[in-house]
Amino acid sequence: MADQLRNRLVDAILAERPVPADVERAMRTVPRDAFLPGLKLENAYTGQAVTIKDNPGKPLPLSCASVPSVVAMMLDQLDPRAGDDILEIGAGTGYNAALLAEIVDRGSVTTVDIDPDVALHARTRLNATGYEHVTVIERDGLLGAPENTPYDRIIATVGVWDIPATWWDQLKDGGRLVLPLRWRGQTRAVALTRHGDRLVSDGMELCGFVPIIGQNGEKTSPLNADDTIRVHYDEDQDVDPDGLAATLQTRRPALEAPSAQRVGGEEPFDGVWLRATAGDDRVCRLEVTSKALEQELLRRPAIPVRSPVLVDGNSLAYLTITREGADAERSFRLGAAAYGPRAEKLARDLVAHIDAWGSNRLAVPQMVITPADYVSTTGHAISKPESRIALTY
CATH class of the missing domain: 3.40.50.150 (Vaccinia Virus protein VP39)
Structure with a gap:
């Protein structure tokens, strides 16, 4: 058997x-x-x-x-x-x-x-x-x-x-x-x-895996009193959790910006996140629980438990997906929902990432990792205590 x-x-x-x-x-x-x-x-x-x-x-x-x-x-x-x-x-x-x-x-x-x-x-x-x-x-x-x-x-x-x-x-x-x-x-x-x-x-x-014990470079901060909305970010990122919380507490409607990209019901779009990290240090993860969605505390993210979000001070813009035309082959449109004083710029920048991904949806970047003290002439890189990560499309 x-x-x-x-x-x-x-x-x-x-x-x-x-x-x-x-x-x-x-x-x-x-x-x-x-x-x-x-x-x-x-x-x-x-x-x-x-x-x-x-x-x-x-x-x-x-x-x-x-x-x-x-x-x-x-x-x-x-x-x-x-x-x-x-x-x-x-x-x-x-x-x-x-x-x-x-x-x-x-x-x-x-x-x-x-x-x-x-x-x-x-x-x-x-x-x-x-x-x-x-x-x-x-x-x-x-x-x-x-x-x-x-x-x-x-x-x-x-x-x-x-x-x-x-x-x-x-x-x-x-x-x-x-x-x-x-x-x-x-x-x-x-x-x-x-x-x-x-x-x-x-x-x-x-993929998804249990994190190794002993590395504490990832941070998590609640964005409301009930801890039903959270932002996950790296230690080198400039994130203002208190400012973000205050922005969301105003309960103002999201500024919404559609992209030109549509997807089918089973078509993956996680490459948007990957593409954005190649050159944008504002990319974090937004987590929204079902309770927050039921209370309509904010516009529904594309994937509530893990959606890419651009964070700048007390403003944020995250990925959304909206059904448009049930009979179309690709009946869902990707876009951005944004809050805060820099909402318009962040939404525009996120849509640019979405459209860049849409120009070649199957593209996978090459990653080059070097020791943190390695002298390199490459462009944008993510620096960590023991290593340096560069992504190139």
Whole structure:
């Protein structure tokens, strides 16, 4: 029964996107249910994430088993090969480490987790499924695992806001790093290859992951007394939460500006956010709860829990989507809703980002990451304590 469910899950993943033969083989071999004891067999083979440890008082769990299709996608990005030495940051259930062990064969897999319960779970389940040779270390993942360096591949299965210098030191030149990188309120699985002091991307995919413990560069501020409207931003951004809150409290109607871009009901438009971050340091994330929407505290954002927003002092403009013409192939129009004294300029700038995305909707930028102290002649970059990120279209 487990074999049938496992193969059905892999078939469903392959129907959505191809993966390399060795990744497919590993996913048909490793029993995901064995890493999720206590879960109903059929639930272990659905396209869902599974929480393995809660994080009391926090909106996200401390650790979870990732969605299987995302696991397959990131293994495809990593491109592990037989004989490779792999470092995984975030042990989770141990399942991903087992998949890697199947793929690298004569190579090695080291997985690190800061939480003792999570590390013990991974160690126990790996032992029970015949992967005793995988090294499990209870440690802050930001430190990596220098005792088994250098690595051909490093993969992070937790959201990373900044790339620590320790990972640079432990990755071979020419090696690959795949991680859910967080910047300007969004998270994308980015595949990078090291070329000396540069990490150069060759792909990125939208994703969501529990953030790594120990990086505090992302901030969250409520914009109303009920904490039902929030702005998420990076520490280098000039955000005035009190001023934004005062602006929204006036309850004035939004200034609305439509773009020239229309989308179909299932057509993704997350590329607007990505495009905007390439050169605009005002991009943040707006989160609006269902309660705030019911109270009509502001115009509905395109995706209430995570919409891109431009913030300038006490003014903001965020992405909206409006139904126009039910019979049209693309019956939804993207636009901007803005509040505050600089509402008109912010709305105009956001519409410009939308239209820039619309000129080539499938375009993916190249990301180049360098150490923070690296002297570069490239243009706009996002500076973090340990790294510098540049995006180019």
